């Protein structure tokens with residue numbers, strides 16, 4: 001069969017239970033959605049606080065368009081830096097207890113652009129085994145030597161860093177991990193990782209995508225929760241999850257930010273995010289840091305504790321193993337009125353296909369209780 005024909009590859013994916021297809025939602029993305037004419041409780045989004053449908057954010061977006069226009073027109077370095085971009089970066093850096101921050105179009109663009117700016121072929125990037133695809137791709141693009149440590153295994157990381165430092169005395173060694181892992185919902189042992197990287201003169205790049213807005217004081221993340229901002233060199237995050245919008249950021253020192261402005265290709269060669277988006281993100285940051293933000297995090301906590309008391313994040317995996325089993329479980333839940341995605345390889349390792357339940361402050365308690373009943377019945 002010719003490589004010019006994509007169909008054999010699609011057939012192979014389908015045969016392995018790995019084919020993905022797009023299914024439109026016929027409603028705004030919220031806790032209750034309409035898909036193919038049916039109403040479903042949506043347990044498949046990362047909108048942990050319900051901000052994606054918050055009226056104040058919609059208003060801020062519209063106000064941003066009225067004030068600043070629909071688009072930025074160019075890359076930030078050319079002519080695209082508008083007042084809300086700078087205002088958001090300053091507010092975010094202050095909120096996170098960092099010197100500076102830099103915005104990107106998405107979390108993916110943040111990782112894919114900043115990792116190659118921070119490490120080169122003479123350097124080493126050390127990733128947790130379960131790091132998100134954008135971190136892996138950013139590390140690959142850097143051309144650095146790549147090493148992987150077993151998920152959250154600090155003893156192995158420490159040994160690996162010792163070996164690497166002895167072999168590469170002058171190299172920049174960048175440890176990359178996530179504060180809340182996106183498909184497992186567990187936390188990294190941040191304090192121990194920070195100690196290890198400091199022992200070996202390495203730098204730490206922490207992806208707070210699923211912690212930003214949810215974890216720590218005012219939702220400012222795991223580094224803030226543990227008071228480790230000063231020792232986490234790079235805090236990455238996104239406005240696409242708990243902040244309800246889109247757009248990525250990297251918070252760091254002023255000097256590192258200057259280097260990124262000069263070297264991060266997804267920043268340099270890409271049109272700035274719409275200024276209205278930055279304006280809305282500033283409003284989202286305001287909500288996250290307000291009493292309303294605290295109340296929403298409290299509501300989210302109640303829902304997490306209903307399904308899994310004490311669990312550290314809004315992401316609850318139910319690992320089933322087999323691709324077809326995960327797909328069948330998702331189909332059954334959908335027939336019962338619940339949208340819960342089946343997650344398969346390569347998003348998760350082979351043999352660990354799962355349902356990924358994500359909770360939101362916007363879910364009514366009765367919907368969470370109903371889901372719990374369905375999950376218990378399915379497990380019987």
Ligand SMILES: *Cc1c(COP(=O)(O)O)cnc(C)c1O
Nearest residue numbers: 106107108132182207209238240
């Ligand atoms: C979603 C996600 C990203 C990408 O963020 P986007 O803004 O959606 O591009 C990066 N890292 C992790 C861990 C994520 O889960």
